[in-house]
Amino acid sequence: MTQELAAVAEPKQASLLTRLNPLRGMNLSSRFWIALVIVAIVMLLGLAGFVYPTGSGEKVGSLYDAPGNGLLLGTDNFGHDVVAVLMAGTRTSLTIGLVAGIVATLIGVAIGLIAGFVGGWVEELLMGFTNVVLAIPSIIVLILISISLPQSTIWSLAIVIGITSWPWTARAVRAQASSVATREHIDVARLSGARLPEILVKDVLPYILSYTVMAFVLQVSGAILAEAALSMLGLGPSGTDSLGTQLHWALAFQAVASGAWWAFLPPTIVLTLVSFGFLLLQASLDEVFNPRLRRGKKKQMKKAAARRAAEARALAEAAASAVDGSSRTRAGESA
Amino acid sequence: MNENATPDPAPHTHRAESASGPQTSADGVVTHSVPTDEAVLSCRNVNKVFNVAGNKVHAVDDVSLDFAAGKVLAVVGESGSGKSTLARMLLRLMPVTSGTITFRGQDVTHIKGAELRRYWTEVQAVFQDPFASFNQFFTVGSLLRRSLKLAAVDKAEADALIEECLGYVGLTPKDALHKYPHQMSGGQRQRVMVARALMMRPKVLLADEATSMLDASLRVNVLNVLHDLKADLGLTVLFITHDIGQATYLSDRVAVMEHGKVVERGTTEEVIFSPQAEYTRRLLADVPDLRGSLKQR
Numbered sequence A: 001m002t003q004e005l006a007a008v009a010e011p012k013q014a015s016l017l018t019r020l021n022p023l024r025g026m027n028l029s030s031r032f033w034i035a036l037v038i039v040a041i042v043m044l045l046g047l048a049g050f051v052y053p054t055g056s057g058e059k060v061g062s063l064y065d066a067p068g069n070g071l072l073l074g075t076d077n078f079g080h081d082v083v084a085v086l087m088a089g090t091r092t093s094l095t096i097g098l099v100a101g102i103v104a105t106l107i108g109v110a111i112g113l114i115a116g117f118v119g120g121w122v123e124e125l126l127m128g129f130t131n132v133v134l135a136i137p138s139i140i141v142l143i144l145i146s147i148s149l150p151q152s153t154i155w156s157l158a159i160v161i162g163i164t165s166w167p168w169t170a171r172a173v174r175a176q177a178s179s180v181a182t183r184e185h186i187d188v189a190r191l192s193g194a195r196l197p198e199i200l201v202k203d204v205l206p207y208i209l210s211y212t213v214m215a216f217v218l219q220v221s222g223a224i225l226a227e228a229a230l231s232m233l234g235l236g237p238s239g240t241d242s243l244g245t246q247l248h249w250a251l252a253f254q255a256v257a258s259g260a261w262w263a264f265l266p267p268t269i270v271l272t273l274v275s276f277g278f279l280l281l282q283a284s285l286d287e288v289f290n291p292r293l294r295r296g297k298k299k300q301m302k303k304a305a306a307r308r309a310a311e312a313r314a315l316a317e318a319a320a321s322a323v324d325g326s327s328r329t330r331a332g333e334s335a
Numbered sequence B: 001m002n003e004n005a006t007p008d009p010a011p012h013t014h015r016a017e018s019a020s021g022p023q024t025s026a027d028g029v030v031t032h033s034v035p036t037d038e039a040v041l042s043c044r045n046v047n048k049v050f051n052v053a054g055n056k057v058h059a060v061d062d063v064s065l066d067f068a069a070g071k072v073l074a075v076v077g078e079s080g081s082g083k084s085t086l087a088r089m090l091l092r093l094m095p096v097t098s099g100t101i102t103f104r105g106q107d108v109t110h111i112k113g114a115e116l117r118r119y120w121t122e123v124q125a126v127f128q129d130p131f132a133s134f135n136q137f138f139t140v141g142s143l144l145r146r147s148l149k150l151a152a153v154d155k156a157e158a159d160a161l162i163e164e165c166l167g168y169v170g171l172t173p174k175d176a177l178h179k180y181p182h183q184m185s186g187g188q189r190q191r192v193m194v195a196r197a198l199m200m201r202p203k204v205l206l207a208d209e210a211t212s213m214l215d216a217s218l219r220v221n222v223l224n225v226l227h228d229l230k231a232d233l234g235l236t237v238l239f240i241t242h243d244i245g246q247a248t249y250l251s252d253r254v255a256v257m258e259h260g261k262v263v264e265r266g267t268t269e270e271v272i273f274s275p276q277a278e279y280t281r282r283l284l285a286d287v288p289d290l291r292g293s294l295k296q297r
Helices: A002-020 A030-048 A084-117 A120-135 A138-148 A155-163 A166-182 A185-193 A196-232 A244-252 A261-289 A297-335 B083-090 B115-124 B139-151 B156-168 B184-200 B216-233 B244-250 B266-271 B278-285 B286-296
Strands: B039-052 B057-066 B072-076 B096-104 B123-126 B204-208 B238-241 B253-258 B261-267
Touching: A002 B139, A030 A084, A030 A261, A084 A120, A084 A155, A084 A166, A084 A196, A084 A244, A084 A261, A120 B115, A120 B156, A138 A155, A138 A244, A138 B123, A155 A196, A166 A196, A185 B123, A185 B139, A196 A261, A196 B261, A244 A261, A261 B123, A297 B261, B039 B083, B039 B238, B057 B072, B057 B083, B057 B204, B057 B253, B057 B261, B057 B286, B072 B216, B072 B244, B072 B278, B083 B204, B096 B115, B115 B123, B115 B139, B123 B184, B139 B156, B139 B184, B139 B253, B184 B216, B204 B216, B238 B244, B238 B278, B253 B266, B253 B278, B261 B266, B261 B278
Parallel strands: B072 B238, B072 B253, B123 B204, B204 B238
Antiparallel strands: B039 B057, B039 B096, B253 B261
């Protein structure tokens, strides 16, 4: 009796579970989960610095001690534990990436939304400005701004990176916004008395939010690389460890020539993982938001077509037999 | 606009009495009769020129129309004849290239800001696509409440107004307000759109192909709603359609548009049953269910 009840309850529970899981309907690919795991590992590495016993500024050995003696990755040129420095550096790089990504996305979305939606000379003006900014090589602007700042902190660096990398987001958002602007619901909103800022936030932004999220992910990964490039040139945040400054010191103290791979390989690998993880995340999000890009779709469609064909055949057979039957009765009637 | 009260400089607008039969002006506009009632909304010599890849496209060419209070005027024409452009200009969603739009004797061609929002409390619209008209991220309730800001009523009155307007289109707040657009059928959505337009208690309702994307049974449903609104609220309706059958069913007067020009106008009987313009005859000949009656003629 109880077994029967359980058997009855089981499918119900399953359906409840599927209904409660909002991610199910999004059809997330394995790519997405791999990307998420990579990004999560890097984030955990950054956060692990808080619980790691050795501080990143603590001297635990001499110049380039090889791994061993309780030091997993040896020491760097200052005699600091490379693992501790790597954790602090990852945290700094992620923070800079996040802040720069937010700054770039905010500026890009604001300019793109207004240009795409309002159109006319406003669009010409804003997009002209965007194209000018785009044409200037941003690394030169970055270097000039970094030099002219009296003191380089991670926040100033993040903001500088942010305000040089928004143009791509602005262009992508403008294209999307101008296509949303022609939809009828915008006319309905205007007829309802909505003003421009309200229409932009409530009626245009939600429709392009998926693109904005993807652009944000790309901006974060781009900003982390930009920080690494700047820091490697010695323009990084002063007095702070980041993946870029780690590489900078490794270069300055001949780590490559002296074969101290533990000084430059770990930050390189983490940087590669970060940018690969974010790019993969962006690509898999693209698949979620744009079903036409989904892999395996063709196979699924073929299967569905075969199933439909089989159903149609069965239906046709059933109909044919029914017609046979009815024609016979009619023939019988007429006779 | 009263034809006698305001002198009209347009050469092709006639002071024709309906008894004297259809008249054709120099540029080929057939006018059977002019409305005798006072016009709520009217447009004079309205033009719209689009620049498409360097070419000038004359979408609306010198159109003058009057919308008599409490009547239904149908604007009929094929796709691309400028009907929707005309509607968008009348709604002030699109600027005119030249010409004037008058609402209750006031020139509204270039009003802006607060004045324009006040105009929209009097003139509202229902659009063609019941899917694209909705912001899919908001419920019906928030859509209607948003429109209420324009109506400027307090909270208690607002709920009553929502219930009243949904009632006009045969819906109740209980089964509509909490729903998202994708949870409703096309007919329900279009009725919600009609309800939204009514929230401001407008004088004029523009229905731009409001029924063309609905299937036959729902179409009659919405047409009946529009007819009842005209009868009960004294609403002036501008019904834009490519379907002469629907225009005949609903409207008091008909204007036929071809390539941005009005080619024929008059009461429904005059235009549909004694068409003068070549284009109107062609349109009528293309209507499958009227063909029989035309052959008898």
